[in-house]
Amino acid sequence: MKIPSKWDYEVDVAVLGFGGAGVTVATSLVEKGAKVLVLEKESFGGGDANTLAFAPLIFTVSDEAKALEYLRWCTAGRTEDEVLLANMEALQEVPDYIRKMKLPLREEPFKIFPYGEYVNAPGYGGLGQMMMFHNVPGGPAFFNAQAALAKEMGVEVMYSTPATRLIQDPDTNAVIGVYAKRNNREDIAVKAKKATIIATGGFAFNKEMLKQYISPAPTLWMGAKACTGDGIIMAQAVGAQLWHMDGKCGPMYWGIEVDNQLVYATWEVFIPDAAFYKQGSFIWVNKYGKRFDSEASKTIEENDFHRMRLREKYFAFDPKGTAEMKNIPAFQIFDEKARTAGGALVRILNPATPPWSEGGVEEIKKGWILKGDTIEELAKKCKFNAIDGVTRAGNIPSDVLRETVDRWNANCQAGEDPDFGRDAGLLPIDTPPYYAMGPMFPTFTSTFGGPKHDGKQRVLDAYNDPIPRLYAIGDCGSLNAYMYGFWGGTHMLTSALIAAKHAVNEQPWS
Numbered sequence: 001m002k003i004p005s006k007w008d009y010e011v012d013v014a015v016l017g018f019g020g021a022g023v024t025v026a027t028s029l030v031e032k033g034a035k036v037l038v039l040e041k042e043s044f045g046g047g048d049a050n051t052l053a054f055a056p057l058i059f060t061v062s063d064e065a066k067a068l069e070y071l072r073w074c075t076a077g078r079t080e081d082e083v084l085l086a087n088m089e090a091l092q093e094v095p096d097y098i099r100k101m102k103l104p105l106r107e108e109p110f111k112i113f114p115y116g117e118y119v120n121a122p123g124y125g126g127l128g129q130m131m132m133f134h135n136v137p138g139g140p141a142f143f144n145a146q147a148a149l150a151k152e153m154g155v156e157v158m159y160s161t162p163a164t165r166l167i168q169d170p171d172t173n174a175v176i177g178v179y180a181k182r183n184n185r186e187d188i189a190v191k192a193k194k195a196t197i198i199a200t201g202g203f204a205f206n207k208e209m210l211k212q213y214i215s216p217a218p219t220l221w222m223g224a225k226a227c228t229g230d231g232i233i234m235a236q237a238v239g240a241q242l243w244h245m246d247g248k249c250g251p252m253y254w255g256i257e258v259d260n261q262l263v264y265a266t267w268e269v270f271i272p273d274a275a276f277y278k279q280g281s282f283i284w285v286n287k288y289g290k291r292f293d294s295e296a297s298k299t300i301e302e303n304d305f306h307r308m309r310l311r312e313k314y315f316a317f318d319p320k321g322t323a324e325m326k327n328i329p330a331f332q333i334f335d336e337k338a339r340t341a342g343g344a345l346v347r348i349l350n351p352a353t354p355p356w357s358e359g360g361v362e363e364i365k366k367g368w369i370l371k372g373d374t375i376e377e378l379a380k381k382c383k384f385n386a387i388d389g390v391t392r393a394g395n396i397p398s399d400v401l402r403e404t405v406d407r408w409n410a411n412c413q414a415g416e417d418p419d420f421g422r423d424a425g426l427l428p429i430d431t432p433p434y435y436a437m438g439p440m441f442p443t444f445t446s447t448f449g450g451p452k453h454d455g456k457q458r459v460l461d462a463y464n465d466p467i468p469r470l471y472a473i474g475d476c477g478s479l480n481a482y483m484y485g486f487w488g489g490t491h492m493l494t495s496a497l498i499a500a501k502h503a504v505n506e507q508p509w510s
């Protein structure tokens with residue numbers, strides 16, 4: 001990488017990305033006396049549907065030994081203790097940070113629900129049972145409060161200015177600055193005398209990376225569209241080791257994408273609120289027309305909150321039979337009773353999902369909801385395209401869907417689902433016309449993978465040595481690896497506080 005002959009900006013620390021992690025590290029650094037420039041790809045901060053979508057619930061540590069045991073388990077041994085311990089320690093600093101920064105906060109932590117996830121994991125209860133809740137409606141309020149504060153403190157944010165490449169000293173391997181495109185047009189070089197901190201989020205909107213690292217099957221994501229893995233690619237270019245690249249928050253949903261936009265995402269946990277259970281119900285069937293799981297249950301505990309249970313089913317592969325993924329794509333089948341139950345057919349889970357019309361009238365016109373006077377006619381309309389390694393093109397076989405619906409209806413009449421043990425919404429699908437949503441694909445919130453880092457958030461090279469002056473925080477190389485043990489909102493705060501503490505102490509290069 002060419003070292004520029006002239007620098008357009010000179011700061012102590014360059015922060016790439018102004019989501020939750022970026023704003024936290026920037027304010028924390030300025031508070032410690034550093035001169036900071038934040039480069040943000042979008043014309044606004046907050047990570048679009050990512051930081052702006054999160055519910056500001058912050059974990060607390062109630063028992064350190066148990067919390068460590070729990071996190072070791074959740075990360076399946078893929079994250080060093082040093083990193084887990086540093087983040088647990090930083091967690092103790094979060095309340096002070098929040099108070100010092102005068103961010104809206106409930107004084108007393110409280111339980112939002114019995115946290116039903118991984119209850120049988122070793123160390124459960126050491127972390128995550130009590131949550132501190134900010135006295136705000138959600139992510140936007142939390143981010144906006146921090147962003148206003150950052151402005152007041154003199155954090156300079158350059159919007160519509162994506163970071164494009166890191167600048168590395170060829171002799172020392174130190175990252176000494178970054179190239180960016182100011183106003184998406186003009187190349188600029190930023191000299192970062194102490195450090196460069198990558199806070200560009202994950203790669204949920206980089207389809208090639210998703211295919212390589214997550215699954216050959218299409219996966220859909222609810223987070224920020226700007227999260228195209230830029231920081232990961234930039235870090236790779238200066239020799240970073242990657243970790244946790246297959247990590248995903250969820251699966252929580254089946255979703256439908258139209259014109260690159262996620263238009264529908266269903267999450268069984270919350271479905272009992274929706275129109276479907278008032279007077280009708282639905283089932284999910286795979287492309288062969290068969291049910292493959294309990295679509296819903298009465299309690300969160302019986303579901304696991306982030307859908308670990310379903311992962312294998314979502315991506316189940318059939319090597320001896322069709323050599324396809326069995327359940328991808330899937331379709332949601334329902335009837336006129338459910339459609340006209342009143343209320344929304346889709347629960348809006350984040351700003352990326354557009355509102356739907358009452359009873360899905362508009363969505364039927366758009367073809368997002370398929371309609372048939374009979375189950376057999378509907379099956380023919382449930383078409384899907386070929387995807388290499390995943391599925392041949394086709395449609396649901398009419399006779400199989402008929403059989404599946406008949407069996408479901410009989411089970412409803414008997415009041416139990418012997419096939420999958422579903423205990424909620426046991427209502428028959430028997431009133432024409434019939435409807436389907438799909439093809440649906442596994443849908444998640446955010447990716448975990450990115451550059452590997454140590455307990456100081458310093459990015460490591462392939463030999464586990466730190467690349468001098470380079471840090472990564474937030475979703476860009478999260479400590480989460482397998483199970484979602486340490487929520488992203490908590491992690492964006494802890495990782496940012498750790499990075500600020502160490503980056504500010506770097507000796508400036510000259």
Ligand SMILES: Cc1cc2nc3c(=O)[nH]c(=O)nc-3n(C[C@H](O)[C@H](O)[C@H](O)COP(=O)(O)OP(=O)(O)OC[C@H]3O[C@@H](n4cnc5c(N)ncnc54)[C@H](O)[C@@H]3O)c2cc1C
Nearest residue numbers: 017019020021041047051055163201226474475487488489
């Ligand atoms: C729908 C949804 C719900 C969630 N709910 C919760 C929850 O309830 N609790 C919880 O703890 N967590 C939740 N999370 C996870 C949490 O929101 C994320 O882990 C967290 O917001 C990540 O913050 P971040 O700053 O690392 O990334 P982001 O918020 O994604 O910010 C990254 C920023 O980098 C910018 N950027 C990207 N590329 C570049 C570039 N080349 N140059 C400059 N800037 C760039 C982006 O525009 C963006 O502003 C949720 C996530 C989603 C999507």
